[in-house]
Amino acid sequence: MTLSELIGRPVPFAEFLGIRIASLEPGAARLQLTLRPELLNSHHGAHGGVVMALADVALAVAAIARDGTAKGAYTVDLSVSFLGPGKGTLVAEGRCLRLGKSLAFSEGEVRDEQGELVAKAIGTFKLKR
Secondary structure (H helix, E strand, C coil): CCHHHHHCCCCHHHHHHCCEEEEEECCEEEEEEECCHHHECCCCCECHHHHHHHHHHHHHHHHHHHHCCCCCEEEEEEEEEECCCCCCEEEEEEEEEEECCCEEEEEEEEECCCCCEEEEEEEEEEECC
C-alpha cells in the first residue's frame, strides 16, 4: 500500500521524496526513503529537511493507522532532534502514543541503513476524518 492509497488522495511532496510504507499496523508505521543526490546537504548526508519530513510522515501515518478511519493528518507540532548523519536508505518508525477525540500524539526515530540513529521526533497531529 502506498501513502496515497492509505489516505485516498495524492501526497505530492512525500511522493517526490520517495517515501514508501514498509509496514503498517494499528498505531505503528515503518517508512523508508532512499536518498538521492538532490536530497543531500553539502556534506553528502541527508538534508535536515528531508529527515524532518520523513519523521513527520511516519508519526502522522502511525496516528492514522491507530485511528483506522482518518483520511489524513495535519501537523500541529513537531520536534525533531538530529543525532547523526543520514546515508543510504533511511528508515523511520512512528508510534502513536495516545489518540484523543481530535488530536493524536506520536513519537519515533529515523535510522540509517546500518541502524544508526539519525533523529528522534515527537509530534501532535489533528486527524482528518
